[in-house]
Each structure stands twice: as C-alpha cells, then as structure tokens.
Amino acid sequence: MTATYAWSDHRIFEAGTGPDARVLLFGTDHASLFALDGSARDVLARWRGRESVDLRDASSPDREVLEALRDALVLVPASPQRRPAPAPIDPAEIPLATLVLEVAQACNLRCAYCYAGGGSYGGESRLMHPEVARRAARRLVESSGDRQLVTLVLFGGEPLLNVPALRAAVLEAEAAASEAGKQLVVSLTTNGTRFTPTLLDFLREHRVGITVSIDGPPEIHDANRRYAGGRDRRTYADVVKGLALLRTHMPKPPAARVTLTPAQWSRIPEVFRHVLDLGFLEVGIAPVSPVTAALLPTTEQDAALFTGFALLAAQFRQAAAAGRVLPFSNLLDLLARLHVGSVKSSPCGAGLGYLAADAEGRFFLCHRLAGEDEFQVGNLDAGIDHAKIRVCLANQAASRAQACRACWARSLCAGGCHYENHLREARLGQPPGGSCDFIRRWLEVGICVFADLCRDPGNPVFAFLGRRADG
Numbered sequence: 060m061t062a063t064y065a066w067s068d069h070r071i072f073e074a075g076t077g078p079d080a081r082v083l084l085f086g087t088d089h090a091s092l093f094a095l096d097g098s099a100r101d102v103l104a105r106w107r108g109r110e111s112v113d114l115r116d117a118s119s120p121d122r123e124v125l126e127a128l129r130d131a132l133v134l135v136p137a138s139p140q141r142r143p144a145p146a147p148i149d150p151a152e153i154p155l156a157t158l159v160l161e162v163a164q165a166c167n168l169r170c171a172y173c174y175a176g177g178g179s180y181g182g183e184s185r186l187m188h189p190e191v192a193r194r195a196a197r198r199l200v201e202s203s204g205d206r207q208l209v210t211l212v213l214f215g216g217e218p219l220l221n222v223p224a225l226r227a228a229v230l231e232a233e234a235a236a237s238e239a240g241k242q243l244v245v246s247l248t249t250n251g252t253r254f255t256p257t258l259l260d261f262l263r264e265h266r267v268g269i270t271v272s273i274d275g276p277p278e279i280h281d282a283n284r285r286y287a288g289g290r291d292r293r294t295y296a297d298v299v300k301g302l303a304l305l306r307t308h309m310p311k312p313p314a315a316r317v318t319l320t321p322a323q324w325s326r327i328p329e330v331f332r333h334v335l336d337l338g339f340l341e342v343g344i345a346p347v348s349p350v351t352a353a354l355l356p357t358t359e360q361d362a363a364l365f366t367g368f369a370l371l372a373a374q375f376r377q378a379a380a381a382g383r384v385l386p387f388s389n390l391l392d393l394l395a396r397l398h399v400g401s402v403k404s405s406p407c408g409a410g411l412g413y414l415a416a417d418a419e420g421r422f423f424l425c426h427r428l429a430g431e432d433e434f435q436v437g438n439l440d441a442g443i444d445h446a447k448i449r450v451c452l453a454n455q456a457a458s459r460a461q462a463c464r465a466c467w468a469r470s471l472c473a474g475g476c477h478y479e480n481h482l483r484e485a486r487l488g489q490p491p492g493g494s495c496d497f498i499r500r501w502l503e504v505g506i507c508v509f510a511d512l513c514r515d516p517g518n519p520v521f522a523f524l525g526r527r528a529d530g
C-alpha cells in the first residue's frame with residue numbers, strides 16, 4: 060500500500076457557537092464528515108498545507124488522524140492515475156424504479172404558480188385512457204430489471220379526476236408485480252378536494268401512500284390554490300374537510316406538500332406549524348418554481364427562504380436533542396442521505412430509473428418536464444429512448460459542469476433540479492447557478508445538524524433516518 064497521499068477536495072465548517080462550537084471537515088467527493096477536536100485540528104494545521112503527505116514522516120499520534128482521513132478518502136493516493144475516476148452513468152443500464160403516471164392532465168384548481176398550466180402541461184386538458192394506464196403500469200414492472208422494489212406514482216393535474224385510469228393502473232401494477240415476485244409501492248399526490256369514502260376505501264385496500272398539496276393557513280393557501288371558475292373559488296375549507304374524511308378511512312396520516320411563492324417565504328416557520336397541526340405525518344416545503352419572471356425571487360426573498368429553513372432546522376435540532384423527530388421532509392431527506400453516506404453523481408433519478416408518462420403514454424425525463432418535447436424520451440409503443448435520455452442529461456449538465464466540478468457541494472447536489480435549471484436558464488434567460496448559493500447554504504445547515512446528531516450515536520433519530528434511507 061502506498062504511503063504517499065494527496066488531499067482530495069474538502070471543506071472546513073465552523074458549526075455552532077459558544078460551548079457548542081465545533082469544527083467540521085467535509086470530504087467533497089465522498090460526502091464524508093468529521094468533527095475535529097483540538098488535537099485533530101492541530102494535525103490538520105500541520106499537514107493540510109502540504110502537497111503530498113507521506114505517512115512515514117508523521118509521528119504516531121499524527122499518523123492516527125491522517126490514517127482516519129485516508130480511510131475516509133480525504134487523503135487519496137498521490138499518483139493521479141490511481142485516483143478513482145467517477146463512473147459514467149449509462150441510462151440504459153439503470154432499470155426503471157419509478158414511473159409517474161399523469162393520469163389526469165386536467166385539474167379542478169387553477170393554482171397561481173402552476174407549472175403544469177392548469178394541469179394539462181400545455182395543450183388541451185385530457186385524461187389518460189385506462190388501457191394506457193394499464194400498459195404503463197405493466198411497463199414499469201417489466202422494465203425494472205432485477206430491482207425488487209418498484210414505485211408507481213399517481214399524479215396529475217389532479218389524479219382523482221380520473222378514477223378509472225387510477226384504478227386500472229393500481230390493479231395492473233399489483234398483478235404484474237405479483238407475477239414478477241416484486242414489491243410494489245404506490246403513491247398519490249392530490250389537491251385533497253376530491254376524496255370520497257369509496258375512493259378512500261380503494262386507496263386503503265391497496266395501501267396507497269397519499270400526499271396532499273396544502274399551502275398553509277387559509278389566507279396563504281387560498282391566495283395560491285383556487286378552484287377553476289365558480290363564485291367562491293377558495294379551496295382551504297374543502298381540503299380540511301377532505302383531510303377529516305381521509306382520517307376516518309386511512310390507517311396513516313398523509314404527507315403535506317407546501318408550495319410557497321417568494322412573497323410568502325418570510326412566513327415559512329408559521330406555515331410549517333400550521334400544516335403540521337392539521338395532523339400531517341410530515342411536511343415538505345417547496346419554494347415555487349419560477350414559471351414566470353414574476354416568480355424569480357429578490358435577494359431579500361432568497362434570504363427569507365434561507366432564514367425560514369434554518370429556523371426549522373434549529374427546531375429540528377431541539378426536538379432531536381430530546382430524541383424526537385420534527386417531520387420537516389426537506390431536512391429529513393438530506394439527513395437520511397448523510398446518514399447512509401449516499402453520494403450523488405447525478406442530481407436526481409430523472410431519466411436514471413425515474414420517468415413520467417403523460418396521458419398518451421409518452422415518456423418524459425420527469426413529471427415536471429412532461430409536455431416539453433425536448434425532454435420526451437420515448438413512448439409506450441416504441442419503448443424508452445435511452446439515447447435521448449443521454450442527450451437530455453448531457454445538455455442539462457453542460458452549462459454547469461465546470462462550476463459543479465469545482466463546487467464543494469457536488470457530492471450532495473450534483474447539479475440541481477433539471478426542471479428548475481431549465482426554467483431559469485432556457486425559459487427566463489437567467490445565467491446558470493442562480494440557485495447555487497441557497498443550495499450550498501442549505502446543505503451546510505444540514506451537515507451541521509447531522510454533525511450535531513452524531514454527538515449522540517444512540518439517538519433514536521438515527522433509526523428513523525435509517526428507515527427513511529431504506530425507502
């Protein structure tokens with residue numbers, strides 16, 4: 060084994076203040092994390108400036124620290140040809156894991172920020188034919204290779220506008236999964252205004268996980284999420300009624316998906332608390348996508364978004380200190396990844412095991428890119444077009460490849476959401492990197508929360524994170 064090493068990219072964070080102050084070392088390529096005590100900091104100060112580190116030159120205590128850094132790949136073999144090259148991902152080699160079915164490209168709401176143009180993703184409102192739903196559901200299972208677990212996502216528009224296709228998809232996916240000896244997970248994202256007892260019975264019997272879109276207290280929710288047409292177009296009261304019905308039929312509360320416009324970002328903690336108090340299992344908050352230039356945030360609004368998320372992270376920390384989990388989905392997803400040391404080589408699964416099918420059975424890189432011709436990657440008749448996926452992903456990465464290569468957050472971010480980047484850059488002509496500052500600051504918050512948790516390896520929050528990471 061070589062004794063000569065070079066420093067791989069890493070970043071030093073100062074986390075916390077006063078007696079809680081800690082210094083953290085984050086290894087960029089492998090998302091490895093160390094809390095450095097005083098003596099480790101001294102070792103680092105002695106060795107970090109050197110271009111190459113020969114372990115034979117180190118004293119025994121120094122060597123112990125350096126070896127730990129080597130084991131975490133913060134120190135890597137000095138000879139460049141021995142450094143692991145990032146493995147290129149070939150979409151054709153990644154079996155399908157998740158298929159999002161746009162069963163209704165139509166919606167009974169007209170949300171102020173809708174990226175899907177009233178649910179139709181451009182074009183006319185339309186419903187998926189049950190036969191298309193059946194074929195797509197079976198295709199998911201048939202394209203899943205040796206995966207044991209497949210996920211069907213029922214999406215829209217408002218998927219509950221097309222119950223025949225929804226039922227057809229669920230039943231066919233179950234049959235296909237059972238024939239193939241696979242485990243099936245089905246989830247549904249809905250605006251919560253269309254539940255009926257019969258429908259909820261079906262969703263319970265088929266163990267469908269439910270996410271309800273709700274944006275906070277009535278004045279915020281109703282400003283964002285209104286019915287299409289009609290005199291009183293507010294929806295908050297109906298969503299709350301729907302939740303009450305859901306509670307009487309489903310064994311488990313739903314998750315909440317909150318979308319907030321930049322003008323609402325200053326109210327994030329209050330919105331979170333309101334939605335949680337409605338009885339949701341967990342709450343995820345999505346800053347609205349800039350579908351028009353009017354939704355591009357100002358610097359102050361960006362700052363408010365960060366402050367809101369950071370406040371929820373602080374609340375998470377407090378709860379975790381008492382062994383409780385604050386169910387803030389955004390942070391839980393990040394912590395679960397840090398917990399299992401998962402490293403991203405692509406921003407998300409879009410095109411890499413994750414696809415969406417529109418009402419006609421055309422495949423798209425992801426549900427939010429449905430309807431965009433340049434992101435269409437095959438269809439039910441012709442199959443998945445892996446060559447086109449390669450082109451889409453390469454095009455998406457091209458404008459930011461250099462910045463991402465030099466970014467300390469690359470193993471946790473890997474380029475950001477394709478859809479968001481497409482909106483900002485291709486549609487609104489913004490320069491690449493508009494979200495990077497927020498992404499990095501938020502990741503830093505998550506890393507610090509995680510380091511804090513690591514002080515008590517017996518904290519039950521870790522078991523929760525482990526289960527979440529397992530899926």
Ligand code: SF4
Binds near residue numbers: 473
């Ligand atoms: S924060 Fe920006 S530069 Fe860094 S990895 Fe993400 S997209 Fe790339």
Ligand code: SF4
Binds near residue numbers: 407425479
């Ligand atoms: S491109 Fe964006 S919206 Fe689509 S799957 Fe990836 S992260 Fe999600």
